[in-house]
Amino acid sequence: MARIKTFQFDTLSLHAGQRPDPTTGARATPIYQTASYVFKDTEHAASIFNIERTGHVYSRISNPTNAVLEERISALEGGVGAIATASGQAAMHLAIATLMGAGSHIVSSQSLYGGSHNLLAYTMPRFGIDTTFVDPRDPDAFRQAIRPNTRLLFGETLGNPGLEVLDIPRVAEVAHQAGLPLLIDSTFTTPYLCRPFDLGADIVMHSATKFLSGHGVVIGGLLVDGGIFDWEASGLFPTLTEPYEGFHDLDFAEEFGPAAFITRARKEGARDFGACMSAMTSFLILQGLETLPLRMQRHVENTRKLVEYLDRHEAVEWVIYPELPGHPDHELAKELLPKGSGAVFSFGVKGGREAGQRFIERLELVSHLANIGDAKTLVIHPASTTHHRMDAGALKAAGISEGLVRISVGIEDIDDLVEDIGLGLRAAQKCS
Amino acid sequence: MQLKINGHEVFVANGNRDLDQEKPTVLFLHGTGQDHTIWVLPTRYFSRHDRNVLAVDLPGHGRSGGEALESIEAIADWAIQVLDTAGLSTAAVVGHSLGSLVAIAMAARHPQRVRAIALIGITVPMPVSELLLDNAKKDKHEAIEMLNFWGYSKSAQLGGNATPGNWMLGGGMRLMEKAGPGVIHTDLNACNKYIEGLEHASNVRCPALLILGERDMLTPVRSAMEVAAALSHAEKVVLEGCGHALLTEKPDPVLDQLIRVV
Numbered sequence: 001m002a003r004i005k006t007f008q009f010d011t012l013s014l015h016a017g018q019r020p021d022p023t024t025g026a027r028a029t030p031i032y033q034t035a036s037y038v039f040k041d042t043e044h045a046a047s048i049f050n051i052e053r054t055g056h057v058y059s060r061i062s063n064p065t066n067a068v069l070e071e072r073i074s075a076l077e078g079g080v081g082a083i084a085t086a087s088g089q090a091a092m093h094l095a096i097a098t099l100m101g102a103g104s105h106i107v108s109s110q111s112l113y114g115g116s117h118n119l120l121a122y123t124m125p126r127f128g129i130d131t132t133f134v135d136p137r138d139p140d141a142f143r144q145a146i147r148p149n150t151r152l153l154f155g156e157t158l159g160n161p162g163l164e165v166l167d168i169p170r171v172a173e174v175a176h177q178a179g180l181p182l183l184i185d186s187t188f189t190t191p192y193l194c195r196p197f198d199l200g201a202d203i204v205m206h207s208a209t210k211f212l213s214g215h216g217v218v219i220g221g222l223l224v225d226g227g228i229f230d231w232e233a234s235g236l237f238p239t240l241t242e243p244y245e246g247f248h249d250l251d252f253a254e255e256f257g258p259a260a261f262i263t264r265a266r267k268e269g270a271r272d273f274g275a276c277m278s279a280m281t282s283f284l285i286l287q288g289l290e291t292l293p294l295r296m297q298r299h300v301e302n303t304r305k306l307v308e309y310l311d312r313h314e315a316v317e318w319v320i321y322p323e324l325p326g327h328p329d330h331e332l333a334k335e336l337l338p339k340g341s342g343a344v345f346s347f348g349v350k351g352g353r354e355a356g357q358r359f360i361e362r363l364e365l366v367s368h369l370a371n372i373g374d375a376k377t378l379v380i381h382p383a384s385t386t387h388h389r390m391d392a393g394a395l396k397a398a399g400i401s402e403g404l405v406r407i408s409v410g411i412e413d414i415d416d417l418v419e420d421i422g423l424g425l426r427a428a429q430k431c432s
Numbered sequence: 433m434q435l436k437i438n439g440h441e442v443f444v445a446n447g448n449r450d451l452d453q454e455k456p457t458v459l460f461l462h463g464t465g466q467d468h469t470i471w472v473l474p475t476r477y478f479s480r481h482d483r484n485v486l487a488v489d490l491p492g493h494g495r496s497g498g499e500a501l502e503s504i505e506a507i508a509d510w511a512i513q514v515l516d517t518a519g520l521s522t523a524a525v526v527g528h529s530l531g532s533l534v535a536i537a538m539a540a541r542h543p544q545r546v547r548a549i550a551l552i553g554i555t556v557p558m559p560v561s562e563l564l565l566d567n568a569k570k571d572k573h574e575a576i577e578m579l580n581f582w583g584y585s586k587s588a589q590l591g592g593n594a595t596p597g598n599w600m601l602g603g604g605m606r607l608m609e610k611a612g613p614g615v616i617h618t619d620l621n622a623c624n625k626y627i628e629g630l631e632h633a634s635n636v637r638c639p640a641l642l643i644l645g646e647r648d649m650l651t652p653v654r655s656a657m658e659v660a661a662a663l664s665h666a667e668k669v670v671l672e673g674c675g676h677a678l679l680t681e682k683p684d685p686v687l688d689q690l691i692r693v694v
Binding site: 004005006007012015016017018019046047050051052053054055056062063064066067068070071072074075078079080081082083084226227228243248249254255256257258259262266 | 445448467469472473474475476477480495574577578580581582587589590591592593594595596597598599601602603606607609610683684687
């Protein structure tokens with residue numbers, strides 16, 4: 001009997017969403033660097049505007065190069081559709097703005113990327129959307145924080161900086177019992193290591209700047225719709241289940257079924273908020289995605305070796321990585337992240353803030369910067385950079401020790417990485 | 433729009449426009465385990481172009497109540513009840529897969545009510561493999577996976593959706609996952625046991641258009657030849673490179689063909 005299996009992950013990473021260009025024969029995805037698209041005639045224009053025919057109108061709303069990227073991430077995540085956005089932050093905002101308005105509430109993990117925390121804690125409240133932050137290790141805390149006006153639960157596959165492994169199945173269960181969707185930021189893990197839809201999540205977002213690209217040359221985000229959540233049954237989402245005056249009374253759930261969320265996000269969110277991705281950026285992210293499986297394997301392989309090295313190093317106080325037996329989520333990581341717990345982790349340099357600074361300054365191969373997910377290894381020492389104004393007490397309250405170093409492990413030769421980091425650690429201990 | 437037939441709610445997508453008995457009507461019939469959403473583009477087109485549009489959810493599907501009907505003839509007679517309840521005398525009937533069999537049965541059994549038929553992804557008879565039927569009977573997810581896998585051309589399984597940003601296989605999978613217990617099996621079984629199809633086709637007198645996918649693995653072009661020959665006023669169009677999910681893989685060419693007949 002013929003194999004009943006569609007294309008596999010590695011194949012989809014290379015091909016999904018794109019076929020050779022029918023006009024030119026170009027094998028690579030062309031960069032459609034255009035703002036707008038010519039209509040055949042007025043009837044053709046009307047039929048595209050009214051969603052009777054397919055096609056592009058204006059690149060803020062859709063673009064052929066972006067469409068390839070959007071399809072590819074949808075395929076890799078197992079979703080129904082996606083939107084490429086100007087950044088991961090834009091993807092997150094688009095998700096929120098599509099689901100709710102003023103007077104709504106979000107329950108979020110407290111262990112978040114700083115930008116996401118800022119958006120939820122300080123910016124969205126100005127627009128009438130409040131957030132309660134809870135311990136990501138406690139699904140019941142999510143449940144208890146839900147209010148009548150809650151419209152979304154949110155968390156990251158791996159928390160920041162503690163690498164808490166979110167128990168997606170249990171948090172999804174909490175969300176669904178309350179008629180709410182679960183949005184997952186899957187930037188740290190990518191679909192190669194974790195497919196949140198398979199675990200019960202409803203919407204996924206990425207900062208595509210990171211591992212999806214790998215090259216660190218663009219800023220971009222992706223918002224992916226799993227197509228699973230039943231908006232009608234929930235009854236809490238009028239943006240998806242009631243006529244939308246801004247599009248001739250279109251009822252997205254009624255007309256687009258499983259693709260209701262992503263269609264509304266495009267027809268309203270991309271149109272009105274306008275945080276679109278450029279075609280050139282999509283093209284560059286696609287170049288990275290082609291090698292995602294190979295890179296992620298190497299990222300994880302190098303991370304495991306480096307974690308092992310640091311865990312035994314006398315100049316290192318502690319290492320936080322879910323695959324270490326002492327990590328509180330060790331067992332959960334084995335269950336949810338069997339291919340690896342990502343390539344970002346933290347460790348503490350003995351000697352506190354000054355030792356951490358000396359470590360960073362001695363590094364020559366590893367880059368000191370505020371990013372993660374490049375193919376190159378990156379480090380940052382929060383106490384001397386992003387959080388340098390905080391004293392030891394304030395840092396502790398933020399869950400950051402003075403000697404904490406966050407590292408995003410690249411795909412260099414592991415021996416070269418170990419040598420560079422070893423020299424840094426030796427320098428860190430010289431005057432301490 | 434909601435209708436009530438045999439005590440059950442029936443959902444009909446009508447393009448948000450009031451029905452007008454002076455206008456020609458188009459009735460859309462979806463395939464196995466699906467619902468009206470597969471017709472979203474043509475529904476919007478024809479409702480803007482002076483047609484009454486009725487894109488129904490068959491009993492037990494989508495937003496319609498009741499149980500899925502067990503035979504093509506029963507669905508055909510039910511569809512006539514839809515026209516009756518909506519106060520419409522005739523319709524052009526557009527069906528996909530299972531829906532295309534229903535269109536033939538309607539045109540044969542109620543010739544005065546059907547002015548044209550468009551048959552998308554059709555073969556008559558429409559045998560279903562034992563393995564697929566068995567998986568569907570047990571409500572196994574494998575049944576959906578088989579239908580989804582065979583439903584798209586190999587090329588479409590790599591994407592290239594005409595609708596920007598949407599992943600065809602994901603959408604197809606999620607739509608069928610929404611089907612209730614036993615629905616897919618009932619639908620497949622209705623297709624499988626519809627042995628009167630060719631006889632019905634030979635009795636059809638209205639214009640018929642067959643829209644076929646060159647790479648259709650479920651209802652291959654060659655197997656549609658017999659029904660094309662049985663229909664007295666049939667025209668056949670084969671869409672290059674297309675699989676069974678013609679409305680997703682080639683939505684605009686399908687619409688261009690429908691415009692000619694409905």
